[in-house]
Amino acid sequence: MLRIDGITKIFGGLTALEDVSLFVNKGSITGVIGPNGAGKTTLFNIVTGLYTQTSGDVYLEEKNISLYAPEVLAGLGLVRTFQNVELFGQMTVLENVMVGLHTKSKSGIISCSFKLPGQIKEERYIKEKALHWLEYTGMADAAEIKANNLPFGKGRLLEISRALAVEPKLILMDEPAAGLNSRETSALANLIRKIRESGITIVLVEHDMELVMDICDSIVVLNLGKKLAEGTPREIQENPAVISAYLGES
């Protein structure tokens, strides 16, 4: 589904990623873990077109997407959530998800201004679909709440709802469990499994090891910008290099 091929990213003098390659199988949940500053978010920023890599390539289903802009990638079915929750704060929960349907609709400025018949139909479709995704993630009750007024955990859930509205093939989630309590985290685990069962491939950056080991099919470990190890959760837990990287950190 996703192939990352020899990605290097240098910020000024700092090498945030060095020759990182990895492969994400279609329909899998792949975990990306590593200590703070390992380069996990940087990797997501490159894959989603927000940063340009210094060298290396990214392929989505054999298509080289290295230089694609985020909005183009959304159209191709690649979407993400953010570590520092990036909601549309002044908009309602429902409107947030409706923005997720942007690629599923096409009325332009003229047909929107004049409310042409096609636009009215499309608007109804957008609203119905958005409500569907809120029900899917169990947020329908909060539809009319302003996103800024949501409790933190709900904000993370809204980001996932909004991403689902794009009807992606692949979702990258950057620390979806950060700041969640244990009940919210186990609900999240179930939701992620449900999303995978619907045929969507997932890449997950997460510090919550219990969650990662529980739901991931395979795991990639980054440390100081380099790939340290990869394998099944079991292999990773027993890998001496990984253990020392994590022990060395704390």
Added chain:
Amino acid sequence: MTKEKREILIFLIFTLAVLITPLFLRGSYYLNVLVFIGINTMLAIALNLLLGYAGQISLGHAAFFGLGAYISGILTTRFSFDPWLAMIISALMSGGLAFIIGFPILKLKGHYLAMATLGFGIIMFIIFNETVALTGGPSGLSGIPNIHINSLVFDNDLNNYYLIWVITLMVMLLSINLSQSRIGRALRAIHDSEVAARVMGVNARVLKVQIFAVSALISAVAGSLYAHTMTFISPASFGFNFSIELVTMVIIGGLGSIYGSFLGAAILTVLPEFLRVLQDFDIVVYGLMLILMTMFMPGGLISGLRLIGEAIGSRIKRKSVSNA
């Protein structure tokens, strides 16, 4: 009542009020003020689409107003175009210019964007002043013909009132529609988080340029109407001060509210009459209003009105509950 139905009802009531207002007015003074409020409402809405919805500042919007006025004025006085045709051409040319300069300018953010649009406004102001052969320079362009529909000539205050306000109402309605559509949501999304909007598939770069062009186009229509109702224009109406006044209208009325733009335009049109004693220091009052507004009522006057409305609404509800 659904949100949509309430919105339609509010617009109908507003339209009705606009249509019957002249019946209650004696003399041309008030009609004239209302004509200006109409023009300023269009301008404030135009800027609001950019500033209030997309979150992109322009400190040079008076230039598009001037461009519309001058293109229309020049085409009709020097080349005998029909005013309507001149209006359409001036709108398309101004929108086109905004589209072209929008690509480089709107790449900038925050202060840099403010400086670039400020520079654009200053350049246009210089052009209005210096291209004397075309614009008449500082002494202005006079003898601009009135708009007419067959034998109906818009040359008196009552006719002008209806001309300006019918078009203002159209601009309001189209802008309300736009703001409640996927495009309106995409604009507000860009405002709140451009990065997230892009990840959701919104082409922020192009959309910002498009709305900049639409904003310029509406401003130019207002400019053209201004030229044809005043029959005289001079650069002084299209300078930096007026650009700041427009920003003030939008912020005082309420960012991201179409009716707020009307409120802001109405207040800033009427206020100068009272501030005349201050002469050039009136801009100090605008500055103070901006500061106080952003500190104490960031949603603008419209949000204040809404709060009052809600308070009264819940009071009535409580009363009817206690009566039951």
